[in-house]
Amino acid sequence: VVVGLKDPNPKVAGRGIKVLRKNGTKVSFFSIPSESRTRGKSRNLKLFQGSVLNQKRNSSKYVSMVQDGALNQQLVVFDLLWQNRFFFHWIKHKTPWVTLKIAQTLDGRITPNRGQRFQLTGKKASAHAHRMRRQYDGILVGVKTVITDDPKLLETRPIVLDVALSIPMRSNLVRPGTIIFHDEKIRRRSSRKTQLIGKGVEVISVRADKAGYLSLTQVLRKLGERSITSLLVEGGPSVWSSFLRQDLANELMVYFSPSLLGAGLNTFEDDLGYVSKRVKFRSLKVLGDDIFWQGSLIK
Helix, strand or coil: CEECCCCCCCCCCCHHHHHHHHCCCCCEECCCCCHHHHCCCCCCHHHHCHHHHHHHCCCHHHHHHHHCCCCCHHHHHHHHHHHCHHHHHHHHHCCCEEEEEEEEECCCEEECCCCCCCCCCCHHHHHHHHHHHCCCCEEEEEHHHHHHHCCCCCCCEEEEECCCCCCCCCCCCCCCCCEEEEECCCCCCHHHHHHHHHCCCEEEEECECCCCCECHHHHHHHHHHCCCCEEEECCCHHHHHHHHHCCCCCEEEEEEECCCCCCCEECCCCCCHHHHCCEEEEEEEEECCEEEEEEEECC
């Protein structure tokens, strides 16, 4: 038996290996890059090198490397780390891996007007987005998105940032399984909170700053306590910008529509130039007329 990675969960790590060896099975491991070989590079290098392996999988050269037993074991490890990034991150930090999912035009707009529902991408991109949603334990949106679009988010667990508990009671997301975070200082909405709980919604209070933004650090911590290992953020400009500003995002998924609005709502609220050097490309896919871009954010 060849083991790619050891389970980082201290409750179970190594038990399976011990059982195998006790019963006479030979167990070996892929090699992990040493500190000396990765010195000067990002400590998260192992999460991003998997793209090299992905690019080779369908090539004849890759197949021959596997058949000859000459495939670099480190690339296999990198790829396995990426595949298991949600669980590994949660075990280490006790918070979910955060991916920002964005659909925008080529000139960086998400809609012609604030508060207006607008379909940017085509059918193939939309179908792809639904498949990606199913990979995550939860999808996070802001209450403005709920009021404007009234999404169903049936693929996984909906999570809503709603400072003043202003979500409409008729919303598709007012149902069992939904989690709503609100400002702990909001008292006048106690009756609304009772109504939501009666509908099966889990309502959680967290701190908010003077500007009225909920503490995302506290939100992630409470989600981690509920064993939510991965979070897809479909918020909007203020939510996306807040996660980037607070250095809480781990991954970016961007759907580019081949269109130009010229004016409209920007994808982000402010200048995020300081983030650009941390963004590392992982994959690119053509979906009809749209393009799906995936990258990681190095801490």
